[in-house]
Amino acid sequence: MSRSTHAQPRVGLMATCLMNVFRPNIGFSAADLLQAAGCRVEVPTDQTCCGQPAYSAGDDDTARAMARQLIAQFESYDYLVSPSGSCIGTVRKYPQLLADDDAWRSRAEALAAKSYELLSFLVDVRRVTIDASYRGKATYHDSCSGLRQLGVKRQPRELLGQVEGLSLTEMEDAEVCCGFGGSFCVKYPKISEKMVDDKLRSIAESGADTLVGGDLGCLMNIAGRLRRTGARVRVWHTAEVLAGRTDGAAIGEEETR
Amino acid sequence: MKALPGSFDSRAEAALADPSLQKALQNFKPLFVAKRAAAVAELSDFERLRDAAAAIKDAVLSELDVWLERYADKVESLGGKVHFAKDAADAREIIREICRKADARTICKGKSMVSEEIGLNEVLEEDGYRVVETDLGEYIIQLAKEPPSHIIAPAIHKTREQVADLFAQNHPGRPREDSVAGLVNEARHALRERFFESDVGITGGNFLIAESGTSVIVTNEGNGDLTQTLSRVHVVTSGIERVIPTLDDLSVFLRLLARSATGQDTECYTTLSTGPRRAGDPDGPEEYHVVLVDNGRSKMLAGRFRDMLRCIRCGACMNHCPVYGAVGGHAYGWVYPGPMGSILTPLFNGLAENYDLPNACTLNGRCQAVCPVRIPLTDLIRTMRNEQVKAGLMPASQRRMMGAWGWVARQPGLYRALERLGSRMLRLRAGRRGAMSSLPGAEAWTRVRDLPAPQGATFIDQWKARGGDQ
Numbered sequence: 001m002s003r004s005t006h007a008q009p010r011v012g013l014m015a016t017c018l019m020n021v022f023r024p025n026i027g028f029s030a031a032d033l034l035q036a037a038g039c040r041v042e043v044p045t046d047q048t049c050c051g052q053p054a055y056s057a058g059d060d061d062t063a064r065a066m067a068r069q070l071i072a073q074f075e076s077y078d079y080l081v082s083p084s085g086s087c088i089g090t091v092r093k094y095p096q097l098l099a100d101d102d103a104w105r106s107r108a109e110a111l112a113a114k115s116y117e118l119l120s121f122l123v124d125v126r127r128v129t130i131d132a133s134y135r136g137k138a139t140y141h142d143s144c145s146g147l148r149q150l151g152v153k154r155q156p157r158e159l160l161g162q163v164e165g166l167s168l169t170e171m172e173d174a175e176v177c178c179g180f181g182g183s184f185c186v187k188y189p190k191i192s193e194k195m196v197d198d199k200l201r202s203i204a205e206s207g208a209d210t211l212v213g214g215d216l217g218c219l220m221n222i223a224g225r226l227r228r229t230g231a232r233v234r235v236w237h238t239a240e241v242l243a244g245r246t247d248g249a250a251i252g253e254e255e256t257r
Numbered sequence: 258m259k260a261l262p263g264s265f266d267s268r269a270e271a272a273l274a275d276p277s278l279q280k281a282l283q284n285f286k287p288l289f290v291a292k293r294a295a296a297v298a299e300l301s302d303f304e305r306l307r308d309a310a311a312a313i314k315d316a317v318l319s320e321l322d323v324w325l326e327r328y329a330d331k332v333e334s335l336g337g338k339v340h341f342a343k344d345a346a347d348a349r350e351i352i353r354e355i356c357r358k359a360d361a362r363t364i365c366k367g368k369s370m371v372s373e374e375i376g377l378n379e380v381l382e383e384d385g386y387r388v389v390e391t392d393l394g395e396y397i398i399q400l401a402k403e404p405p406s407h408i409i410a411p412a413i414h415k416t417r418e419q420v421a422d423l424f425a426q427n428h429p430g431r432p433r434e435d436s437v438a439g440l441v442n443e444a445r446h447a448l449r450e451r452f453f454e455s456d457v458g459i460t461g462g463n464f465l466i467a468e469s470g471t472s473v474i475v476t477n478e479g480n481g482d483l484t485q486t487l488s489r490v491h492v493v494t495s496g497i498e499r500v501i502p503t504l505d506d507l508s509v510f511l512r513l514l515a516r517s518a519t520g521q522d523t524e525c526y527t528t529l530s531t532g533p534r535r536a537g538d539p540d541g542p543e544e545y546h547v548v549l550v551d552n553g554r555s556k557m558l559a560g561r562f563r564d565m566l567r568c569i570r571c572g573a574c575m576n577h578c579p580v581y582g583a584v585g586g587h588a589y590g591w592v593y594p595g596p597m598g599s600i601l602t603p604l605f606n607g608l609a610e611n612y613d614l615p616n617a618c619t620l621n622g623r624c625q626a627v628c629p630v631r632i633p634l635t636d637l638i639r640t641m642r643n644e645q646v647k648a649g650l651m652p653a654s655q656r657r658m659m660g661a662w663g664w665v666a667r668q669p670g671l672y673r674a675l676e677r678l679g680s681r682m683l684r685l686r687a688g689r690r691g692a693m694s695s696l697p698g699a700e701a702w703t704r705v706r707d708l709p710a711p712q713g714a715t716f717i718d719q720w721k722a723r724g725g726d727q
Binding site: 043054062065145184188253 | 266269270273579580583584616617618619620621622623625626639640641642643644645646651655659660662663666667669672673676679680683689690691692694699701702704705706707708709710711712713714715716717719720721725
C-alpha cells in the first residue's frame with residue numbers, strides 16, 4: 001500500500017457483486033474516471049458483499065457480520081467509492097446497524113462518512129470535467145437508493161451534459177421505481193412486471209434511444225425487459241458513458257465483434 | 258373490518274388482471290402526485306412545517322397519558338363524555354351502548370378510518386340500525402358492499418361507469434346519471450333525506466385539541482358537518498394518538514394535511530366541535546361523546562414503531578407508492594393500505610398473518626420522502642422485516658439460502674471461486690447472444706425479462722490479471 005497525499009487520495013473501489021460478475025466494464029470505467037480525477041485507485045481483492053441482501057431482508061445478524069468485514073477491508077483508504085447508489089446506501093446504514101456495538105460503531109461512522117457513490121464523488125468531492133463522446137439521445141433513470149438516500153440527482157446530469165454528441169432528455173416519472181427492488185422482483189414478479197412496463201412506457205414516450213442509470217440491478221431489470229419486449233433501446237451504466245467505454249455491447253446486447 | 262379473504266399474492270394478481278381497476282389507478286395516480294407537488298412548491302417553508310409537525314407529535318407522544326387526561330378533562334368540563342376503549346370489541350360495545358341509550362333508528366356516519374378499523378358498521382347493522390355512510394366515496398362502497406381501498410378516497414378503485422351502475426340499481430325511480438356532476442347531485446339528494454332522520458352522527462377526529470377539548474374534522478363535502486350538527490347525538494371515534502396540545506399546533510397540521518393529501522391549500526370544510534349544544538346555541542347535538550381507541554397503539558408507543566403514531570392519515574404515502582399504484586388498496590387486505598398499512602396491519606393483526614405486506618415493497622423510499630410528519634416509513638418497513646425474521650417467520654428456504662450466502666460471503670476465496678464458476682456457466686449458456694431468455698432456477702426473473710449475460714471474466718479477476726493494485 002502506498003501513502004496518500006492531498007493531491008492524490010487513495011480510493012478503495014468497491015466492486016459490487018452484480019458489477020463484478022455481470023458488467024466488469026463498469027468497474028474499469030469507474031477506475032478510469034477516478035484516475036482521471038487524480039485518485040489512486042485500489043481494489044481490495046478479498047472484498048465480497050456489503051450485505052445489502054441481508055439488510056434489506058431484515059436479517060440484521062448476517063448484515064452486521066458483512067458490515068464488520070467490509071469496514072475492516074476499506075477503513076484504511078481515504079475514500080470508499082462504488083458505482084452503485086444502493087451499495088453505498090447500505091454502507092451509510094452501518095452506523096445505525098452497529099449502533100449497539102461499542103467496538104464497531106465509531107469505525108462504522110468513520111467509514112460511512114468517507115463512502116461515496118461514484119458520480120456524486122466525481123462532482124461533489126473531485127469536481128471533474130468529462131472528456132467523452134457518445135452519439136445518441138439518452139434519458140436518465142434515477143435509481144431510488146441513490147436518489148433518496150444519497151441525493152444523487154444533478155450530478156449524473158451535470159456530467160452527462162459534458163459528453164460530446166449526447167443529448168439528454170428527461171422522461172416522465174424518472175424518479176419512480178423500475179420494479180427491481182432486489183429480491184422483490186423475483187418474489188412479486190407480476191407486480192414487478194407492471195412497474196417495469198410503466199418504466200418502459202416512459203422511456204418510449206421520451207423518444208430516447210439510450211437509457212442510462214447508476215445502479216446495475218435496475219439497469220439489468222430494465223434492459224432485460226426491453227430486450228424481452230423487443231424494444232431497441234441501449235442501456236448503459238452512467239460510468240461507461242462518461243468513461244467513453246461504449247464501443248462494445250450495451251447491457252443485455254448481443255456481442256457483435 | 259375483517260381481513261379480506263385470500264393471500265396478498267392472490268389479491269394482487271386479481272387486481273392486476275382487473276381492467277377497470279387498472280384504469281381507475283391509472284387515472285388517479287398522476288393527479289394526486291402532481292397536485293401535491295404543486296401545492297408544496299407554493300410554500301417556501303414546507304420542510305420547516307414538516308419538522309414542526311413531527312416535533313409536536315413527538316412531544317405529545319412522550320407524555321401521551323398526560324395530554325389525554327388534559328383533553329378528557331376539558332371535554333367533560335364542557336359537558337361531553339370521553340370513553341377509553343382498549344380494543345376494537347370494547348370500542349364497538351361502547352358505541353352500541355350509546356346508540357341503544359339514544360333510542361336511535363338512523364345513524365349517519367362521516368368518514369372515519371377508526372370506525373373501519375373496529376368494524377363498526379357490521380355490528381350496528383346487525384343491531385338493526387339504518388347505518389348511512391355520508392362521505393361520497395364511503396357511500397359508494399357501502400352500496401357496493403366493499404371495503405375502502407384508500408384512506409382518503411375510499412372508492413378510488415371505482416370508475417365513473419361503475420358508480421353510475423350502482424346508483425341506477427340503488428336509487429329506483431331516477432333516470433340513470435352518467436356525468437360526475439349528475440352523480441354527485443344524485444348522491445346529495447339521497448343523503449340529504451338521511452341527514453334529517455339521523456339520530457346518532459358518528460364522525461372521525463383528525464385532531465383532538467387538549468387545551469380546548471375540541472375535535473376537528475376535515476372534509477371536502479360538508480357531510481361531516483351535517484352528520485354531527487343535525488344528529489341528536491354526536492360520537493367522535495378517534496385513535497388515542499390524535500391528541501395535540503393547542504389550537505396553534507392545529508394550524509401547523511392544517512397547513513400540511515390538505516397539501517399532502519389532495520394538493521389543496523386547505524380542504525373545503527374544517528370543522529371544530531367543542532362539546533354538546535349549549536344554552537342559546539342555534540344547533541348542535543344534545544350529547545357529545547368521544548371514543549378514544551387504543552387497539553394496540555399504547556403497545557406501539559413503547560416499541561420500534563413509535564414514529565408511526567405521528568401519522569395524520571393523509572394518504573400521501575400510498576399516493577406515491579408504485580406498488581399501491583400497481584395493485585390498489587384491496588390487495589393489502591385490510592383498512593390501511595400502502596406503506597402505512599404495511600406497518601400498521603402487521604402490528605394490529607399479526608406479523609405472520611400479514612407476512613407479505615412489508616415484503617411487497619421495493620424500499621424505494623418515495624413514501625418516506627413525502628410523509629408530512631417525517632415518518633421513516635421505508636426504514637420502518639425494513640424494521641418490520643427484521644421483526645418477522647426475529648419471530649422466525651422468514652420462509653425456511655429463504656432462511657437456508659440467506660444462511661449459506663452469508664457464510665460463503667465471509668470466505669472471500671470461496672466467494673471468488675463461486676463467482677468465477679457462475680460467470681463461466683452463465684456465459685456458456687448465453688453464447689454470443691448477450692442475454693438469456695430462460696435459466697433453470699431463475700424462472701421468476703426470466704418469466705418477465707431476459708437475463709443479461711456476464712461480459713467476461715469477473716472484474717476482480719481481470720483487474721488482477723492487468724496487474725492492478727492489491
